[in-house]
Amino acid sequence: MCDQARAAISDAGRLQTLHDRLLDKVRGGKKMPETAEKIVEELFQNPMLSISVLSKKWGLPYNSVKHGVERLIEMRILEEKTGGLRNRIYVCPQLLRLIERRE
Numbered sequence: 091m092c093d094q095a096r097a098a099i100s101d102a103g104r105l106q107t108l109h110d111r112l113l114d115k116v117r118g119g120k121k122m123p124e125t126a127e128k129i130v131e132e133l134f135q136n137p138m139l140s141i142s143v144l145s146k147k148w149g150l151p152y153n154s155v156k157h158g159v160e161r162l163i164e165m166r167i168l169e170e171k172t173g174g175l176r177n178r179i180y181v182c183p184q185l186l187r188l189i190e191r192r193e
Contacts, residue, residue: 108184112167112182112184116167119161123154124154124158125148125155125157125158126158126161126162128158129159129162133182133185137181137185137189139168139179141159141178141180163180168181
């Protein structure tokens with residue numbers, strides 16, 4: 091039981107460190123869209139994102155969310171995983187590696 095608790099605390103620490111590092115990177119970026127920071131926060135609630143879903147969830151124009159996603163791709167925070175022209179899904183590879191390591 092103690093080992094599981096230590097592992098959970100360690101995992102939480104690694105997730106918090108990644109969260110803080112990504113936010114610092116976004117906050118330090120030039121000409122950062124307003125949605126970029128919000129997208130990073132969303133990643134830690136749902137590590138797989140869709141522009142259309144976020145647009146509807148936040149009540150923002152599709153292009154506003156798209157601009158934030160594109161900037162995060164340029165910064166190598168997000169990657170597109172579906173390879174299609176529609177219904178694309180975006181992930182943060184660093185976050186996925188942490189999650190997969192926990193399982």
